[in-house]
């Protein structure tokens with residue numbers, strides 16, 4: 001028997017055990033990327049590939065996607081565990097996350113990580129503001145593959161991550177939950193009383 005919604009949320013994460021992605025974007029001279037689990041294939045038609053992702057509106061990468069209307073998705077392999085700390089536990093506002101990595105620039109300008117299992121460059125076709133996040137539906141405009149590896153999933157990441165980074169992740173998640181709670185509540189209040197800011 002589950003005691004509360006936090007336990008249920010933990011159960012959901014454990015059952016789903018999502019794979020990790022790096023979402024990169026560039027606008028002008030600025031570039032960044034973040035770790036995301038909210039990435040989904042969104043078209044059945046091989047000739048018309050589409051993906052959906054959701055990016056929190058307080059992340060630096062979000063502002064780059066908003067401005068460029070494009071991004072690149074990279075499937076993370078177990079050999080790239082280091083990307084969790086690099087892309088997921090720090091903001092690109094204050095440091096260059098790409099130093100020392102094999103990168104190229106895609107047709108949309110988005111940075112491409114050549115050591116990802118596979119990557120896709122995407123152009124935004126529609127977006128939905130949900131308060132805490134923006135959900136992007138995007139057309140896939142180019143694709144590529146890198147080294148063969150097993151995709152890194154949340155459970156395996158938690159097994160492999162050094163203790164210090166696990167604590168950083170817990171702290172960061174707690175901070176994001178506070179920010180997201182306020183953003184969702186503000187958004188819902190706006191929906192209930194349209195016209196009021």
Ligand SMILES: Cc1cc2nc3c(=O)[nH]c(=O)nc-3n(C[C@H](O)[C@H](O)[C@H](O)COP(=O)(O)O)c2cc1C
Pocket residue numbers: 020032033034035036037038039054055056058059060061062084087088089090091092093169
């Ligand atoms: C395992 C994991 C999963 C994450 N999933 C998402 C996600 O789906 N969407 C999102 O916006 N942020 C997600 N994040 C948070 C961002 O990766 C993180 O805050 C990042 O440092 C933001 O970088 P930026 O400010 O340079 O954009 C996740 C982080 C981790 C470690």
